[in-house]
Structure formats: structure tokens, C-alpha cells
Amino acid sequence: MAWTKNVLRVNLTAGTCTTEPLNMTWAREYLGQRGLATKYLVSEIDPAVDPLSPDNKLIFATGPLTGTMAATGGRYSVITKGPLTGAIACSNSGGYFGAELKFAGWDLLIFEGASPKPVYLLVTDGRAELVDATDLWGKTVWETEEHIKKAHLDPQIRVAAIGRAGENRVLYAAIVNDLHRAAGRSGVGAVMGSKNLKAVAVRGTRTDAYRLADPEAFFAATEAGKKALAANGVTGQGLPAFGTQVLMNVINELGALPTRNHREVQFEGAQAISAEAMKQKRPTDGKANLVTNGACFGCTIACGRISRMDPGHFSVKDKPRYHGASGGVEYEAAWALGAANGVSDLEALTYANFLCNEDGFDPISFGATVGAAMELYDLGVLTKEIVGFEMPFGSAEALVKVAELTASGEGFGQEIGLGSKRLCAKYGRPELSMTVKGQEFPAYDGRGLQGMGLAYATSNRGACHLRGYMVSPEVLGIPEKMEPQATEGKPAMLKAFQDLTAVVDSSGLCIFTTFAWGLSDIQPQIQAACEGDWSGDRLLTMGERIWNLERGFNLAAGLTCKDDNLPPRLLNEPAPTGPQKGAVSKLGEMLPEYYRVRGWTTEGVPTAETRARLGV
């Protein structure tokens, strides 16, 4: 039984921490992490709740494989109702924090209410207390971690914190742990800020926190899994050497790299912000942007980028605190901070990414919102008078300036902090917001990759690449090659991806393993760790159950099938160049079929039969 079977409930209004036993009936139906925490959230809050009110709840959740030797077994998720979307928010992070929580003896932390003053939660094994954080309010994530470790004279504490963005309710504020790993999307950090909760600090030393159901089978399954990761070209070579950035040139050449707020699908500066560029020595200081790759807890892939900036770059010339190495740009961040704005200055992107980590905001939504603002500026809707400086496409100076303002919550940064949907609506051009359900697209064009377009439209947390990664079949040929412009079979393939992803996200493992692993690799690892029957069929049904549970929450929150849509640009404006030239999203062809394979009505509502079959 790889659960600790302990839930810590923290009532921030009352200032109390109480222990309760994990609901094992739910654990058997939802496994852990994403699924299990969603079940708790859905059972405990009104779906119509204002996400930033004390009535919303915020759940940190580990999975049964978190804190184990299973490769990548270090993930945790943060589940809440998201302020950016008004839908379910579920953001997944790596680093070391999740495993530490498990070693301290907790499966879930449930935060409810709101503290009257800033606090942080300190968890030391079975002991939990709220500590005054008045002095930490206004500090960055990096300062907060340093302060907490010093205050408790314990450098081994792991910290997940919000920066100023979360305090300022930036609607895509992130929760950042271990300095540069983030529960990044949908504004979970703003919910934390609204509760006056600055950080969660954990030290876990228990050796009896949980037990594997069958250690022998566990080692056999996890060692086989590690071998498969090492032997696979993507997880064994591509990701450790190049990171997710391995995709930049590939997607650009395929004509699916959204550029300048999706006006175009190929970026002339892609090479300059690619993985290959990160490895080249800079002419200015003779050093490469990339210092090394780094792993999250238990990860034998190690895709993380650790970068060091050119200390002479204009953005950091007089700021030595950015001269050391820190978390570098991953593909989605490099796209959002770069191609989405037409900026091809890798150092400026790295700086903006450092700021996203330092003050806790999502580089995807931030960069995409800057892209929308630059288009508004290009159209003359936004002016230098409104913004405070010139903001044309391609301006690294503007990107840097607006990143600083968003981090600090000053000036035009306050408007960028609302996200692209609210920004474009405010200036009378809502159609220019490249969002679904209010959340900004990541780095693949829904015209160039038809399956990704459908994945965006139907994702339960708004536009997202991590709910059903159709790039795998459409670009990489995993598990089988599907032509980017084809629509046939894609709704069913997407459903399979979405359901499997929900399983992985509930286990404690990283979704990147699925480049190499199928259900038959994952299932034995879960089965060996957990008591009970975890057959492949049961797991996939569970994934489908989780998907429908999230869907049900969203429908109850007021979303409808009208929200399963794409911006008019993707439906009407053909891709202007490249191999996908002339393509628009054929969402209308795929969505009815998707609803059908899901067992939903033509209005996108799970039928009574589907609900009964899944038990939701």
C-alpha cells in the first residue's frame, strides 16, 4: 500500500491543522494525485464558487508512486478551481517537494478558508503548524525559500511558494517548488495568494510513512521501466541532451509553430531560440546558455534545462543575482516568450523565464498574453501612452520590461497579469485572444496539427498540451503515425490519450515517460506498489472516470459545449506558409465524433448511461 493514508486538513481561517484518514474507497477508484484530489475537491466545494474566495479549496496531492524508486516518481499536483478559466485547475510539478511530502507521511494537503494574515505551513514529519509570514509577503519565491531554510536552520527543507505574482492575483500565477519547478498553469498560485498562504515547507524523514504492496514485483517492474526509458530515442537521448526544446526546429519546419499571436505558423527566429542555440557558445562571453541538464526526483530521463545568462546582456548587466545558473527555458516557455511575440533573443527569453520562476507565474500564459498585447499594439489599439513604452512584435526590450512589471504588479504589468482573454476583451478585440476557456495555447498550432486543435478545445483545464498530447501520433509517430491534417480516428485516439494521461497524472509518475512507456509498462509498477486490483482495463476506466468527473465539475460550474471551441483565427484564417499552408482547424468535423466516443450527448454532457458505467 503505497499510500500514507493520511490527509492533512488546514483551515486557514481558523488557523488549525487536523489529520484525517485517507478515504480509501475513493483511493481505490481514483488512485491518487490528480484523480483522488479532484474527487475530494468536487465533493467539498460548490462548483459555482468564486475561485479567489475563501470558499474555494486548494489541494496538494501526491500519488502512490511519488517518493519511490519508480523512474520519475516524484510528482505532485495542485488541484483547485482555477481563476483564469473558471474550470477545474490541476497543475503538476516535479522537483523534490512531492517526495518530501510523502516521506513526511502525507498523501494530501487540503487548504480551506483564508488566513487573516500571511502564513506559511511548516510540515515536519507528522507535525504541522502555521507560521507567521508577514515578513515574507512581498518577497520572491527564491527569497522565501532562502528565508525559511535559514529561519529553521535546516537546508534540507523543501519549499513550494508563491512569489509576488501569486500575492497580486496574477490570474496565471504559479506555485514554484525547488526554485524552478512549477505547478504552472491555470492560476493555482493566485488561489494560494487569495488564501494568504505564502508557502508550504516540508521536511520528511519517516521510514514508516508507507509500504510497497509487493517490493519484489515493484523492483522488477520499475527496473524494466528504467531500461525501456534508457533504450528509447526520445527519453534516452533526445530529452536529456536537448530537453523538450528538441521540438523547436521540428515543429517550426512542420509549419505548426504559432508565431506572433498565431498570425503565422513558422518563426524565422526559431533556430536562434532552439535547443541547438542553447548549446552554442555565445560570441559575447564564449559560454553556452545551457550549463547542464537536471533531473526531478527519481527521474532517469533528466530533461530539465539549467542555464546561465550572458552577464553582459542588457537585461541583467547590473543585476548579479541573475548571473548564476538557474532553470532555463523549456520548449513551451521558449515558444511563448519567443515565437509567440516574435522575439528571437535567447538571453531575453531566459531572463523572462527566470522572472517567471522567481516571482511565480506561468511563462506560457504570460508570453502568449504579451503576444496578444503586441498584436493590439501593432493594430494601434494599444499605444505607447497606455503601455508606457513601445511594444512592437519582436522587441526583446518590451518583453523584458513587461516581464518585470508583471512580476512586481506595477503599471501595464497589471493588465498583462489578467491574461489574454480579459486583456483583449477590455480593448474591444476579444477575437484576438488565443485561448480556450480563458487559458492560453501552448506551442503547437491547432491548424497545423488537427488532433492538437481538438485536444485544446476539449481539455478540461482550458488550452493545454498536457491533457492529451496528440503531438505524439501526429509528429513523433507514437504509438502510431497519424497525418497532421487527417481527422479520421483522431477523436478516439485523443480520448485514449486523455484517459491514459489521467492515469499517469494520478500515479505520481511524469507524463514524459509515455514517449517510451505504454499502459503495459506503467500498470505493473502501480500494481506492485498498491494493494488491490489495478489491471490495465481498470486503470483506463479510472482515467475515463477522472475525465468525466472533471467534465461534470466544469458543466456544474457553468461551462457548456460552446466552451469546447477555438478562436476564430484558427477556424477561419488559413495557415499562411509551410507544409500545412491553407489549413484551418476542422474542429467541427471532429467534435461531434469526440462527444460520441466519450458517451456524451450532442451537447457534450455525459449521458446517464456513461455516468452509471463509470460511477460518477
Next chain:
Amino acid sequence: MQKSLHLDPNKCTGCLQCEMACSWENYRSFTTAKSRIKVFTFHHEGRFVPYTCTQCDEAWCLIACPVDAIRLDPVTGAKIVLEPTCVGCKVCTIACPFGAINYVAQTGKVQKCDLCGGLPACAKACPTGAITYVDADWTGLEKMRQWAGRTDTNAATA
């Protein structure tokens, strides 16, 4: 032939599989806090460095122990803690210049790397070859090989 742990920080990614393996070997738990090998992150340098006991030939800990609870394992060369004998006085933790022997409050004894009796779990678990268990007389072999490879024999004979 005696072997020793060889640590190559350049290959380390900070995944902590070694720490989990060590903890599992001794506690049947993956709790990294109980590991005898530690990976240190030098964040601003972008470096991950594994570190543990190097099994000194003249071991300060062994010499300092007032109750002879630290003995030489003649097969592996490891200095091992005899738990039933250890009284938890911690003098060895003061004597060790490297901090590689530490007290464990849970057991009331000290612990240090014992090379797992000759099959170090950390080396087996390391996915990148940053930790290997090699001929104790030739820990420099790989580095020598790299330098040897750079030798330009053509230029020398020209």
C-alpha cells in the same frame, strides 16, 4: 582486488535514485533523509555532486571510537559500524574530517557507508554512471584515458 566507489559529478543529474537505493538497503524505505550518500545541488553553478565516505585507510572515525564499534571489513576495505556495540556517543562524527559519518536519532547509533558488503546499491541504481564501483587502485583510469585520447601523436612525430 579491492574496489571503491568512484564519483563523477559531471555525470550526476540530481535524480536521487542513489539516495533512495541506500535508504532501501538499510531501512526498507525510500526516505532520502536516511541515505548515507548525499547529492548536493550547487544551484547557481548548475552542478550536482554526490558525496559519501571514501573509506579512509587510516580512518579517523575508527581510531576515535572509544568502544571499538567501527571495524575494518577485510574483504571490501569498508569501515563498518557495529550497531550493537555503538553507544551513540558521536565522537566519530567529530573526528571525521569529511562529515561522512552521522548520528541517527531513530536508532541512537551512528551510520556511514559500508559499501553494502561489496555490492553498493547506490552504484547499481545510478542511471548515468556518475557512481560506479571500480578497482580501488585505478579510480583515475577513466580520466587518464580521456587525457590519453587527447595526445596528438601525429604532431609529436612530425
